[in-house]
Amino acid sequence: MKMHEARLYEPLDGGKIRCRLCAHTCVIAPGKRGICGVRENHEGRLYTLVYGKLVAANADPIEKKPLFHFQPGSRSFSIATAGCNFRCRFCQNWEISQLPRHDPGALATSGPETTPAQVVEAAAASGCRSISYTYTEPTVFFEFAADTMSLAHSRGLKNVFVTNGYQSPECLEALEGLLDGANVDLKAMSDEFYRHECGAKLAPVLSTLKAMKAMGLWVEVTTLLIPGRNDDPAQLSELAGFIATELGRDVPWHVSAYTPRYEYSRTGPPPTSVETLEQAAEIGRAQGLEFVYLGNVPGHGWENTYCPGCGRLLIERRGFYIISNDLEAGRCPGCHRAIAGVWE
Numbered sequence: 001m002k003m004h005e006a007r008l009y010e011p012l013d014g015g016k017i018r019c020r021l022c023a024h025t026c027v028i029a030p031g032k033r034g035i036c037g038v039r040e041n042h043e044g045r046l047y048t049l050v051y052g053k054l055v056a057a058n059a060d061p062i063e064k065k066p067l068f069h070f071q072p073g074s075r076s077f078s079i080a081t082a083g084c085n086f087r088c089r090f091c092q093n094w095e096i097s098q099l100p101r102h103d104p105g106a107l108a109t110s111g112p113e114t115t116p117a118q119v120v121e122a123a124a125a126s127g128c129r130s131i132s133y134t135y136t137e138p139t140v141f142f143e144f145a146a147d148t149m150s151l152a153h154s155r156g157l158k159n160v161f162v163t164n165g166y167q168s169p170e171c172l173e174a175l176e177g178l179l180d181g182a183n184v185d186l187k188a189m190s191d192e193f194y195r196h197e198c199g200a201k202l203a204p205v206l207s208t209l210k211a212m213k214a215m216g217l218w219v220e221v222t223t224l225l226i227p228g229r230n231d232d233p234a235q236l237s238e239l240a241g242f243i244a245t246e247l248g249r250d251v252p253w254h255v256s257a258y259t260p261r262y263e264y265s266r267t268g269p270p271p272t273s274v275e276t277l278e279q280a281a282e283i284g285r286a287q288g289l290e291f292v293y294l295g296n297v298p299g300h301g302w303e304n305t306y307c308p309g310c311g312r313l314l315i316e317r318r319g320f321y322i323i324s325n326d327l328e329a330g331r332c333p334g335c336h337r338a339i340a341g342v343w344e
Helices: 104-109 116-125 138-154 169-175 191-198 203-214 233-247 274-286
Strands: 009-011 017-019 039-042 045-048 054-061 075-081 130-133 158-163 181-185 218-225 253-257 292-295 313-318 321-325
Touching: 017 045, 045 138, 054 116, 075 116, 075 138, 116 130, 116 138, 130 138, 138 158, 138 169, 169 203, 181 203, 203 218, 203 233, 218 233, 218 274, 233 274, 253 274, 274 292
Parallel strands: 075 130, 130 158, 158 181, 181 218, 218 253, 253 292
Antiparallel strands: 009 017, 039 045, 054 075, 313 321
16 A cells, blocks of 8 residues: 655654644554554554545535635535544444545555645636535545645635544644634534544544634534434533634534434434424524524525624525625625625
């Protein structure tokens, strides 16, 4: 298998390595891989096994990420490699995110060899205004993403992470100046949920969200609402309160409907009801959030953007597509209030 030396790691005694890419900070013995399954210790040096091995490359509406306040109506060239540093039992893209766990040998043939320059050229040729690192977890293909990001900026393209928010401080520092925006999954306001359902911890995600805001990135938050798992009203109130207090009332919160997949396809709860989503949205508004959106329910009124000042309909959506956009240079044409976002 062709390997590319990784970044953000340190050698330890006995040929072991400590990976500094994400909050797991895996200690990896010689010949072994980290939790993500795509970073391997080979003779005391860490290698990424997925550099340039794309399993997906599509020109998507930016709204699919979902990002509703970031160049709305534009298309974002969206790429992924196999692998993830979480093991969410309900993963919606498990066939590619969990591939290294189910079939470690499949990485050798998981995707065609692609260069950062080829990604940028494809993005420009397809009329995209940004590149999104998405579908799986972009942190685990950090080296390829970082090389692509630098070229993307030179061509006037912005860069977006759709992420679980488990980056290390060193990773975030390396992304500064390259990353323009992110949609971060805040899966629950419960460390128990993160440990049992995702194989991770809550605290690093909260730290990443605050760090991204401090870096000046445009941030939106998504919560996949799972009946009986993370939809307790008190917990949702705490989650929405964290966004409002620590990130800002103008940070969009996407509350999305779940459908049973991966391990949950056998043992999980039924799909999320619209009523449950609407209750969560009302909780978000009660906590002071100005922009709360429902996901995976095309045609619902909570997909639209309204002015927090005068209530005017500003952006009407159906699913991933814009029906109308009445913003004028990022402002409401009625009361002239500035609407937070990246509009250019």
